[in-house]
Amino acid sequence: MSDKLLEVKGLTACVDEEEKEILHGVDLTINAGETHVIMGPNGAGKSTLGSTLMGDPRYKITGGSIEFQGEDITKLSTDKIAKMGMFLSFQNPIEVPGITLANFIKTAIENKTGERLRFWDFKKQLSETMKILNMDESYADRDLNVGFSGGEKKKAEILQLLMLKPSFAILDETDSGLDVDAVRTVSQGIEEYKKTVGGALMIITHSTRILEALDVDATHVLVDGKIVANGDASYIDEINENGFEKFLK
Amino acid sequence: MDVKVNQIPALTWNWLRMNELTVKEVKALQGESSVSYSTPAGIVEKSNQDFTIDTKTGMGENMEKLLKESAVLVHSFETSDKVQEVLKLDYKFDGNATANAVELKVADNAEMTVFMDFRSEEEAGDAAIETRYEIGENAHLTLIQVQYLGDKFRFYNNIGGEHAENGKFTLIQLVLKGDQSYYGNYSGLHAKKSELETKIAYMLKDENFLDMNYDADHTGKKSLCDIQVSGVLRNQSRKLFRGTIDFHRGCAGAVGAEMEDVLLMDESVRNQTIPIILCDEEDVSGTHGASIGRLDEGMMFYMQSRGIKEEAIYEMMAKAKIEAIANQIPQEEIREEVRQLLEK
Numbered sequence: 001m002s003d004k005l006l007e008v009k010g011l012t013a014c015v016d017e018e019e020k021e022i023l024h025g026v027d028l029t030i031n032a033g034e035t036h037v038i039m040g041p042n043g044a045g046k047s048t049l050g051s052t053l054m055g056d057p058r059y060k061i062t063g064g065s066i067e068f069q070g071e072d073i074t075k076l077s078t079d080k081i082a083k084m085g086m087f088l089s090f091q092n093p094i095e096v097p098g099i100t101l102a103n104f105i106k107t108a109i110e111n112k113t114g115e116r117l118r119f120w121d122f123k124k125q126l127s128e129t130m131k132i133l134n135m136d137e138s139y140a141d142r143d144l145n146v147g148f149s150g151g152e153k154k155k156a157e158i159l160q161l162l163m164l165k166p167s168f169a170i171l172d173e174t175d176s177g178l179d180v181d182a183v184r185t186v187s188q189g190i191e192e193y194k195k196t197v198g199g200a201l202m203i204i205t206h207s208t209r210i211l212e213a214l215d216v217d218a219t220h221v222l223v224d225g226k227i228v229a230n231g232d233a234s235y236i237d238e239i240n241e242n243g244f245e246k247f248l249k
Numbered sequence: 250m251d252v253k254v255n256q257i258p259a260l261t262w263n264w265l266r267m268n269e270l271t272v273k274e275v276k277a278l279q280g281e282s283s284v285s286y287s288t289p290a291g292i293v294e295k296s297n298q299d300f301t302i303d304t305k306t307g308m309g310e311n312m313e314k315l316l317k318e319s320a321v322l323v324h325s326f327e328t329s330d331k332v333q334e335v336l337k338l339d340y341k342f343d344g345n346a347t348a349n350a351v352e353l354k355v356a357d358n359a360e361m362t363v364f365m366d367f368r369s370e371e372e373a374g375d376a377a378i379e380t381r382y383e384i385g386e387n388a389h390l391t392l393i394q395v396q397y398l399g400d401k402f403r404f405y406n407n408i409g410g411e412h413a414e415n416g417k418f419t420l421i422q423l424v425l426k427g428d429q430s431y432y433g434n435y436s437g438l439h440a441k442k443s444e445l446e447t448k449i450a451y452m453l454k455d456e457n458f459l460d461m462n463y464d465a466d467h468t469g470k471k472s473l474c475d476i477q478v479s480g481v482l483r484n485q486s487r488k489l490f491r492g493t494i495d496f497h498r499g500c501a502g503a504v505g506a507e508m509e510d511v512l513l514m515d516e517s518v519r520n521q522t523i524p525i526i527l528c529d530e531e532d533v534s535g536t537h538g539a540s541i542g543r544l545d546e547g548m549m550f551y552m553q554s555r556g557i558k559e560e561a562i563y564e565m566m567a568k569a570k571i572e573a574i575a576n577q578i579p580q581e582e583i584r585e586e587v588r589q590l591l592e593k
Contacts, residue, residue, distance in 0.1 A: 056550050082556035094551040098569030107565060108555035160555065 003032040005168055005200050006053075010064035013052045022048045024225040025064065032167065035194070035201045035214050037236060040222035041244045046204045047091055049222065050170040053202075054088040055081045068168070083112055085199075087166035089157040091173045095145040101156055102126060102140040105163050112164065129162045133189050151182035158189035162196075169193065170202045175210040183209045190214065208236055223247050250275055252315060254308045254405075255433050255462035257491050259527055267489060267523050269309075270460045272431065276375050278319035282340055282347035288326070289334035292361065295325040302352055302381040306409030307433025307462050313407070316379045319348035327354040328361045335580055337364045340378070342398065344371035349378040353392070357385035357413070364583055365394045369427075373401035382410030384418055384443075391419040393578055397590050398427035400455070409435040412443035412469070421578055423571065424451035424459060424480075425590055433462040438472035438503075445474040450574035452567065453486035453518075462491045463507075467533075471502035479510045479574055481567040482518035493525040494535050501532040511541040512570055514563050 008028040014021040022045045030036050040046050052059045053066060055078035066074045073081050096104065106122050130137055133155045145153050154174055161169055171190070175183050191213050193199060203211065216233035221244065228247050229235070256269035288294050300323050306313055326336055340349065355361045369376070376398075384390050390410075398404055404427050412418060424430055436445040445465050453459055465474035476492050494505035511520055526535040544566060552562045568591055575587040 051550075054550075054554050057546065058550070078550060078553035079556055079558050082554050088554050090551060090554075094548050096548060096552065098573050099565060103565075104552075104555070107561070108557055111558065111561060112556045164555065 004029060005032045005069060006030040007067040008053070008064070011052065011061065011066065012063040013048065013059045013061050016058055016060045021062065022059070022225050023052060026222075026225070026227055028220065028227060030168070030200050030202060033198050033200055034217040035203065037211060037216050037219045038202060038204045038222055039206070039219060039236070039239055041248070044222045045225040046222050047172050048225075050088055050172045050202070050204055053170060054078055054086060082166075085167035087161055087164060087169040089161060089169065089171045089174050091176065093145045093153040093157055095143075097143050097146050099144050100141050101144050101159075104144045105160055108160070108164060126163065129159055132162070132192055133159055134185050135159065150177045151179065154178060154182065154186055155189070158186055161193055162189060165197045166199055168200045168202070170204070172204045173206065174203075175205060175207055186210065187213050208240055211236060221247050250277075252311050254312050254431060255460055255491060256309055257462065257523065257525060258464055258493050258495055259525065261523065261525075267491065267521060270431070270489070275315065276346035278315060278346050278348035278375075278377055280319070280345065280347055281321045282342045282349055282376055284341075284349060285339045286337055289332055289336055291330035291332040292326050292328045292336055295327070297323045297325060299323060300350065300352060300381050301325065302354070302383045302410065304381055304409040304411050304437060305435045305466075306379065306381070306407045307435045307464055308405065308407040308431060309433070312377070312405060312433070313379065316348050316350060316377055316407070321348045321350050323350040323352055325352040325354065326361070326363070327356070328359050329356040331358075331360040332362070335362045335364050335583070337366065339366045340368065340376075342367070342369040342374055342376040342402070344374040346375035347377070349376075351378065351380045353380065353382040353390055355382075355384050355388040355390045358387045359385065360389045362391040362580070363393070364580070365392070367394065367396045367398060367404065369398040369402050372399035374399065375403045377405035377407070379407045382408070382418065384410065384412045384416035386413045387415045388413070389417045389419070391421070391579070393421045393583060395423045395425065395587060395590070396427055396430065397425045400426070400428060402427045403429040405431045407433050411437040412440055412445075414440040414469070415442045416440065417444040417446065419446045420448070421574065422449045423575060423587060424449070425571070428457055430457075430459045432459070435464045436466065436474065438465060438467045438469050438474060440469040441471060443469045443472045445476075447474075447476045448574050448577055449478045450571045451480040451488065452571055453481070453488060454483040455486065456484070457486040459488045461489065464493045464495065465505055466495050466497070467500040467503045467505065468497045469500060469503070472500055473503070474505045476507040477574070478508070479570050481512045481514060481570055482520055483514040485517045487519040487521075489521040489523075491523045491525070492537070493527065495527045496530045496533045496535060498529045500530050503530070503533045505533070505535045507537045509539040509541070510570065511539075512566060513541065513543055514567065
C-alpha cells in the first residue's frame with residue numbers, strides 16, 4: 001500500500017495584495033518516495049503552487065486544503081512546514097549578505113534537529129557533499145548566494161537539499177538557465193538525494209534534461225492554475241513533442 | 250549638571266531636536282579609571298598634565314571642559330616606526346564617574362594600531378574617555394574600540410585629531426553593551442590626500458540609547474572620508490546618528506561617503522539619522538545612503554523555508570551585522586574576542 005505524503009485538495013490561492021486568484025482548485029497526491037513532474041506553459045501557476053505549499057506569505061490560500069504527513073498544514077507557518085520535512089529549491093535563490101553558506105546550513109540543521117552540531121563533523125559532511133556537486137569549498141565561507149553565478153546558486157540549493165535531508169522536496173525550475181555541465185551536476189545531486197534519503201520529489205520544469213536519470217512516477221499538466229491532465233513518465237516526451245496546445249482551451 | 254554635546258557643524262531645523270544633545274544630570278568626573286597595558290617596542294609612552302594636541306573633538310568643547318576639570322593625566326603614546334604589535338589598552342571602569350585621557354601620535358611614515366577594550370566592573374556607573382590623535386605624513390593610525398559595559402552604564406567616548414599629508418586614520422568602533430553611550434569623532438582632513446575610514450557597529454536593546462556625532466572636516470585637496478555605520482535596534486532602544494562631511498573651499502578633488510545600515514527588530518525602537526554634506530567647493534564628490542528597516546519579506550520566506558524561526562533569523566542577521574564590521578578588524582585575536590562577546 002502506498003504511503004501518502006502530500007494530499008492537496010481543491011487548493012485555491014491568490015496574491016495576497018492583489019486578491020487575484022492564481023490557483024483555481026488544485027488536486028494532487030504524492031506518496032512517499034515518489035517523483036512527480038509538474039509541467040505547464042508560462043504563467044500557469046507552477047511556481048505559485050510550489051511556494052503556496054511551502055507557506056509563502058505572499059500568497060493567500062482562499063480555499064481547499066494541504067495535508068502533509070497526515071497533518072493539515074494549510075495554515076501552518078513556513079518554518080514549521082520546513083521542520084516537518086518539506087523543502088523548496090528556489091527558482092531564484094535569495095542573496096543573504098552577512099550569513100555564510102556554511103553558517104546558514106548549520107543553523108538550519110540545528111533548528112530542525114534542536115541539537116548543536118559538532119563543528120568538525122559538520123565541516124566534514126559539508127565538504128563531502130560539496131564534492132558531489134563539484135562545488136569549490138570556498139563557497140562555504142562566502143555570504144549566502146551573494147555574487148554566486150546562476151549555476152552556483154542552484155548548486156547551493158541542491159547542497160542544502162542534501163544536507164537537510166527533507167522527506168519531500170519541491171524543485172522549482174532548478175535546471176533553468178544552467179549549461180549542460182551544470183545540469184549534469186545538479187542531476188547527480190538529485191540522484192544522490194533519491195539514493196541516500198529516498199524522499200519524494202515534485203519537479204517543476206520546462207525541460208527533460210534534469211529528468212533523464214530519474215524514475216518519474218507521474219506527470220501533471222498545470223494550465224491556468226488547475227491540473228488539467230495526469231499521466232505517467234511517457235507524458236513528458238509527448239508534451240515535449242507536441243507542446244501544451246491540446247491542453248489549452 | 251546638564252551638558253550640551255554632539256552639536257552638528259551647521260544647524261538644521263531646531264524643532265527636530267537633532268542639532269545637539271543635552272545630557273541630563275551629568276556627574277562631575279573624578280579620578281582615572283584603571284587601565285592595564287604593555288607598551289610594544291617602538292612606542293614611547295609619556296604622561297602630561299594636559300593635551301599637547303590642539304584639535305576639535307566630535308563631542309565638542311563642553312565635553313572637553315568636563316574632562317579637563319577632572320584633572321587626570323594625559324597618557325601619550327607616540328611612535329616613529331611601523332609598529333606591527335597592537336597596543337592594547339584594557340579599561341576596567343568601576344562604579345564611580347571616571348575619566349581617561351589619551352593622546353596618540355604617529356610620526357611621518359609610521360604606523361600604529363591601538364585597541365581600546367572598554368569593560369566595567371559594575372553594572373552601573375559613569376565613564377568618559379577623550380582620545381586625541383595626530384597623524385604625520387604617509388602615516389597610518391588604526392584605532393579599534395570595543396564597548397562591553399554594564400547594563401546601567403553611561404559612557405562618553407570623545408575623539409578628535411588632525412592629519413598631515415596622506416595621513417590615514419582608521420576608526421573601528423563596536424558598541425555591544427551599555428545603557429547610554431555618547432560617541433563623537435572629529436577628523437581634521439586639512440592636508441592633501443588625508444584620509445578617514447570609519448566603521449561603526451552597534452547593538453542596542455531594552456532602553457539603551459546611543460548618540461553619535463561624526464565630523465569629517467575637509468580642507469585638504471583630494472582628502473577622503475568613508476563613514477560606515479551598521480546597527481541593530483531592539484525593544485525600546487533609541488539611536489541618533491549625525492554624520493557630517495564638510496567640504497570647505499579649497500578641498501578640490503575630495504571624496505566623501507557615508508552609509509548607514511540599520512536593522513529594526515521591534516516596532517517600538519526609535520531610529521534617527523541626520524546625514525549632512527556641506528559643500529563650499531565645486532570639485533568634490535559626496536554621497537550618502539541608508540538602508541533602514543525590517544527584513545525583506547522574500548528573504549524572510551527563503552530563510553524560513555529552511556526551518557529557521559523568525560526570531561532566530563533576526564538574531565542571526567543582527568549578529569551578522571556586527572560581525573561584518575568586526576571581520577574588518579585586521580587582528581584575528583581581536584576578532585575572536587569580539588566573537589566571544591557576541592556569543593555571551
